[in-house]
Amino acid sequence: MNQAEAIDALLPQTQCTRCGYDGCRPYAEAVARGAADINQCPPGGVAVIAQLAALLGRAPLPLNPANGLEAPPQVARIDEQACIGCAKCLPPCPVDAIIGARKHMHTVLEDACTGCELCIAPCPVDCITLVPRAAQSPAPGPAVNRARYAAHTARLARRSEERSALLAARKLLAGASRPPGH
Secondary structure: OOHHHHHHHHOOOOOOOOOOOOOHHHHHHHHHHOOOOOOOOOOOHHHHHHHHHHHHOOOOOOOOHHHOOOOOOEEEEEOOOOOOOOOOOOOOOOOOOEEOOOOOOOEEOOOOOOOOOOOOOOOOOOOEEEEEOOOOOOOOOHHHHHHHHHHHHHHHHHHHHHHHHHHHHHHHHHHHOOOOOO
């Protein structure tokens, strides 16, 4: 296991981007290169900072407040009466914890939600808030988050490839149906 992998293994895998990177793996790679400090992960907080410091032989640092504050685990909650079914919250969820369809109310799968906050900003009616995670609903662990994130990114890549193939086929058909010389 290389250093970036070892660092990534310690991160909570919420994929929240609060560290300033596009996910836990890019942040781990930046820490391994020395391009990022070990104190930029609010979801991991003091515990992850201590683990990273021990792994890398560095002194622990306080959590950088520019990246956010450490807080008890939270989950997204959708006000189902206010939800307009725009589906803008679906793509940014890195673990596909929101379900719903266009023009239908959406809901959050609390057992899968990492509390990353990425669904809040795109909501045009501000119907998504973070609430404390219920004691009987523990936060998903890093392995579950990593697997759900991998499935999410694979699904997005597959959809992008399918769309590209469809557009290429349409372009080819359009070109074939034109009379010669046009």
